[in-house]
Amino acid sequence: MLRSLLQANRFESQEEVLNALREQGFKLAQPTLSRDLRTLKVSKVCTEDGGYAYVLPETNEAEIQRRAVPYGFKSVDFSGNLAVIKTVTAYANSLASEIDNLNINEIVGTVAGDDTILVVLREGVGKTVIIDALKQILPSYDED
Numbered sequence: 001m002l003r004s005l006l007q008a009n010r011f012e013s014q015e016e017v018l019n020a021l022r023e024q025g026f027k028l029a030q031p032t033l034s035r036d037l038r039t040l041k042v043s044k045v046c047t048e049d050g051g052y053a054y055v056l057p058e059t060n061e062a063e064i065q066r067r068a069v070p071y072g073f074k075s076v077d078f079s080g081n082l083a084v085i086k087t088v089t090a091y092a093n094s095l096a097s098e099i100d101n102l103n104i105n106e107i108v109g110t111v112a113g114d115d116t117i118l119v120v121l122r123e124g125v126g127k128t129v130i131i132d133a134l135k136q137i138l139p140s141y142d143e144d
Helices: 002-008 014-023 030-039 059-068 092-101 128-137
Strands: 044-048 054-056 073-079 082-087 107-112 118-123
Touching: 002 014, 002 030, 030 118, 073 128, 082 092, 082 128, 092 107, 092 118, 092 128, 107 128, 118 128
Parallel strands: none
Antiparallel strands: 044 054, 073 082, 082 118, 107 118
8 A cells, every 4th residue: 555655646754654544544653654665665855846755666767857856956046146056955065066066167166055055156257157057967957
């Protein structure tokens, strides 16, 4: 039943999965569910809307890519020579590192928090530098 529920629905938390199982008449505790998820090798992936979803290991790669967002990217906003990039919690450092690794001369540097990155551009540099960098890192990035 757990496998069927995970294939048919999107669950963001174990509590949601547990409630769905209980609605189906199963009586189990959260630790049991946690062990069952581990036994089935279920993964929790970041979704495009900034949430999460549990995915079974046999889920094909296209489905995982449809549900997952590389580096937890959510949005980017600009002000002068600054860009503020929002990510899912705990993803900012890895995305900032990728931006730094591009070694783009027009980018002075990045400062990453838990879910926000500040990108400092050299004076007079346009936002297209950041947009092009994001396109290199996030193949599905669309600036619209």
